[in-house]
Amino acid sequence: MSKRKIKILDTTLRDGEQTPGVAFAPDEKLEIAKELDDLGIDIIEAGSAITSAGEREGIKKIIKEDLNAEIISFARIAKSDIDSAIDCGVDGIHLVFPSSDLHIEKKIKKTREEVRDMVAETSRYALDQGLTVELSAEDATRADREFLKEVFQTGLEEGVQRICICDTVSKMMPEQIYDLFSEMAKIINVPIAAHCHNDFGVGVANTLSALRAGGSEIHATINGLGERAGNSALEELALAISEFYSDEFEINLKLEKLYEISKIVEEHAGIPISPTKAIIGANAFxxxxxxxxxxxxxxxxxxxxxxxxxxxxxxxxxxxxxxxxxxxxxxxxxxxxxxxxxxxxxxxxxxxxxxxxxxxxxxxxxxxxxxxxxGRSLEQVVTVEELTVTSGDTITPTAAVKIRYEDREFIEAGVGVGPVDATINAIRKVVSGISNINLQEYHVDAISGGTDAMVDVVVKLTDGKQIIDARGSNEDIIKASVQAMVNGVNRLLWNKKLSEGEK
Structure with missing residues (x-):
């Protein structure tokens, strides 16, 4: 039996960026896009060009890289959205129309007939400009199926190259998704994509059901980023297909890069990955x-x-x-x-x-x-010689630190949202220069009662090869934070010396 080639559309840079609190700068978008391309992603949704000048700048930077992946922009059924995408030089658009009566009547205040006409007009316009068009039904799992078929047929008659069915707020379970995709696959003769959200924790399961029912493209995000409970997680889908459906489906991803790109997205998004997250969580193995x-x-x-x-x-x-x-x-x-x-x-x-x-x-x-x-003794490779912290209602929290590393002194300053943040930022500058050591996690592990409470600070540090946890304890949270950082840095550097045979 021949395998079905499954295309992967990664929407980390669009739907993933819609995670509350996440905003990627243009250069961050470029870095993530290059990593996605190297991973083997087929289609990268680089953003929504109509959103802002910064969004368009980020998309244009990606286009200039001439990546192997198809680069597309999200677009509503409006010529202005399509024009913005064309201005960025994208290969195609993810053309999204509201399909449920709830969205048609309450959100855009139109009729079904008006939506169908808008789909025909904008599909034709985009195709005439040489764009690839993936016509996507928002909230399709709450839409009337006959209306869905009518609009999809309208788009197909205009010449759209792909169709997408969106479970926008996760309103179906896997067996229902299977039924919906099975029905649509009988009448649609172009690739059908599944765009599933995770509100009920079944985004990945729903996406897999869609594939088994005839879908041939999946939408996903790195780390499962996305609005509310997020989108289907790319890393989970990739491993599920690889481990359970490799006889049926073929994907061309470099699986060994999943953890690396996960950490890059985590850093730029500022959303910590849960330790128990499947595949890429710290506790997964x-x-x-x-x-x-x-x-x-x-x-x-x-x-x-x-x-x-x-x-x-x-x-x-x-x-x-x-x-x-x-x-x-x-x-x-x-x-x-x-x-x-x-x-x-x-x-x-x-x-x-x-x-x-x-x-x-x-x-x-x-x-x-x-x-x-x-009976071994840890060499204190790094020691803190001086630490000064200033903070107040009218003063930006600032910290200055002098650190000795072997026979050299490093002096750095940092600012932050508070004195602890400023101190950590100052120390990070020093240790990054010493041995490219990065702070991955910081949290207060325990606090005893009273005004002289003992504070436990735990940090997770990495030098790219090792990941270690370290603790600092003190009545002063700033000193506890410094102690944790220094303990961890010393351990990483000492481990490195031992592994290199330098005693």
Missing amino acids: AHEAGIHTHGVLSEATTYEPIAPEKVGQKRRLIFGKHTGKHAIENEIKRIGLKASDSQVDKIFNRIKDLGDKGKLVTDAEWTAIVDDVM
């Missing part, structure tokens, strides 16, 4: 429970559905109250140490003690425990 770590170390497939490397991830063993001795012994061996049974017991008990107190055992604490029990 992390193991703590003793029975799990024992199993995965003996045979990875016992508790991992795929190899983490398939999507560019790495396995992580997390140490805490559920950790077993087998994982401790394995990790000690992995870093090139030999521990006696007594030393393993001591490490095991100290980790259990931290876990029983409700503490996250960070990577830095794990290695500090090992170093202490094994």
Whole structure:
């Protein structure tokens, strides 16, 4: 049986950017588009050209790159939208019309007949300008099916090249989507796309049902970004097709790049990925429970559905109250140490003690425990020599820091929304210059009661090869933040030296 080639339209730069609080600058759009193209995306919805001058600038930057992917703009059934897209030089448009009576009557205050005429006129106009047109029915899952067929037929008679059915507010379950797409596939002789949202947590399942019913194109976003609960997540769809439907469908994505592009989008969007997010979350291939770590170390497939490397991830063993001795012994061996049974017991008990107190055992604490029990000493590669912070109602929070790294001194200043943010920004400038170390996450892990409360700050740092957690504790949240950053930086640099054989 021949496989059906599935085209992927990525709408991270349009629908994904409609996530509340997300706005990509033109250069950020360009970087994401280049990564999407390298990933193997067929169609990139670069934005909605009518939106703003900055939006058009971003689309034009992408067009100039001459990428392999087809570059399109979102457009309403209005000539002004199409003209803006043409001005950007796009290959085509995602021409969207309201299809449900709710949207037709309440949103644009038109009649069905007027909408059908607008679709015919704008489709013809765009096609005459040489654009590829994907005609898309907004809120199709609440529309009258006979009306849907009429409008799609109108577009097909004009010559539109693709049809899209949108489950705009996730109003169908997978079996209903299957029924809808099956019916439409019988009368539509061009590729049919599925654009599903995730309001009820079934965006990916609905998209897969649409494919199985005859669809041949999917719309998705990196990290599942999008309005409300987001769009279907590209990484989840890609892995579902790869693992469960590879005999039926063919996609040409470099799956090993999924984690990398996920982190790039996370950084530019400013929306942290949940640790438990499928495929690309920090915990997707992390193991703590003793029975799990024992199993995965003996045979990875016992508790991992795929190899983490398939999507560019790495396995992580997390140490805490559920950790077993087998994982401790394995990790000690992995870093090139030999521990006696007594030393393993001591490490095991100290980790259990931290876990029983409700503490996250960070990577830095794990290695500090090992170093202490094994008699190793961590070289303080980076030390903070001076820190000055100013803040007030009429003063922009500012921090200045002097850090010593080996035999050199670095002085940097940072501003922020508050004194902690300013301090972190100042330190980030220094450590980025030292070893390209980036802060991925920052959070206050625990605060005790009282005005002299003890604050626990946990940070997640990476140098591109390692990802570690580190903690800082102090009555002063600024000092706790600095301590966490410095602990993490020292651990990363020390680990790097050890791996290179520099003792």
